[in-house]
Amino acid sequence: TQLLEQSPQFLSIQEGENLTVYCNSSSVFSSLQWYRQEPGEGPVLLVTVVTGGEVKKLKRLTFQFGDARKDSSLHITAAQPGDTGLYLCAVTGGGNKLTFGTGTQLKVEL
Amino acid sequence: DAGVIQSPRHEVTEMGQEVTLRCKPISGHDYLFWYRQTMMRGLELLIYFNNNVPIDDSGMPEDRFSAKMPNASFSTLKIQPSEPRDSAVYFCASSLGRQVANYGYTFGSGTRLTVV
Numbered sequence: 757t758q759l760l761e762q763s764p765q766f767l768s769i770q771e772g773e774n775l776t777v778y779c780n781s782s783s784v785f786s787s788l789q790w791y792r793q794e795p796g797e798g799p800v801l802l803v804t805v806v807t808g809g810e811v812k813k814l815k816r817l818t819f820q821f822g823d824a825r826k827d828s829s830l831h832i833t834a835a836q837p838g839d840t841g842l843y844l845c846a847v848t849g850g851g852n853k854l855t856f857g858t859g860t861q862l863k864v865e866l
Numbered sequence: 867d868a869g870v871i872q873s874p875r876h877e878v879t880e881m882g883q884e885v886t887l888r889c890k891p892i893s894g895h896d897y898l899f900w901y902r903q904t905m906m907r908g909l910e911l912l913i914y915f916n917n918n919v920p921i922d923d924s925g926m927p928e929d930r931f932s933a934k935m936p937n938a939s940f941s942t943l944k945i946q947p948s949e950p951r952d953s954a955v956y957f958c959a960s961s962l963g964r965q966v967a968n969y970g971y972t973f974g975s976g977t978r979l980t981v982v
Contacts, residue, residue, distance in 0.1 A: 787968075797975050798976055799957075852963050853899065853911055854971060
């Protein structure tokens with residue numbers, strides 16, 4: 757079983773639409789990170805959320821950490837083709853190692 | 867800093883051959899990680915080092931895989947002999963231990979390995 761389940765697995769939308777992707781677990785985490793991976797590149801950190809209920813905004817991206825610190829969501833407003841990529845959530849475990857979620861592959865078309 | 871540098875970017879090899887992947891972490895980072903990414907299994911941690919010492923290699927699939935970090939600026943991941951099921955993108959990442967929770971990892975661009 758996966759520690760972090762992300763949904764949906766795939767998402768294809770038109771430019772200008774809004775979307776939300778989810779990262780869920782049955783475990784409680786002290787913090788959670790979101791990464792974006794573009795084709796042919798490694799993942800790049802977008803944000804870290806630490807406090808239950810915390811909301812962070814990065815331009816058109818809004819990240820929320822669940823009150824119980826078991827889940828998180830990423831909302832994109834007015835998606836653009838540049839938002840295309842694989843979105844990964846990740847949590848730290850012992851020894852500073854990150855465990856990544858299953859990922860959401862987003863494609864934004866013109 | 868040029869970031870985490872991996873080489874080669876692409877590698878095509880025949881089954882049974884030895885493959886060596888290389889990584890140069892960011893200067894000053896004390897943790898180095900090797901991950902493998904496939905469509906079926908996503909990003910999987912293979913092994914990681916702290917101050918050049920292997921800490922956890924429980925993710926290494928089998929004895930055909932080995933990793934070394936002879937100094938703070940270089941690491942290798944070797945597969946011998948290689949098999950078609952080893953085909954994947956291999957990523958190296960580095961981090962500053964005390965800042966992982968806030969600043970995460972910096973990944974290289976990966977090596978796409980194809981074993982035919």
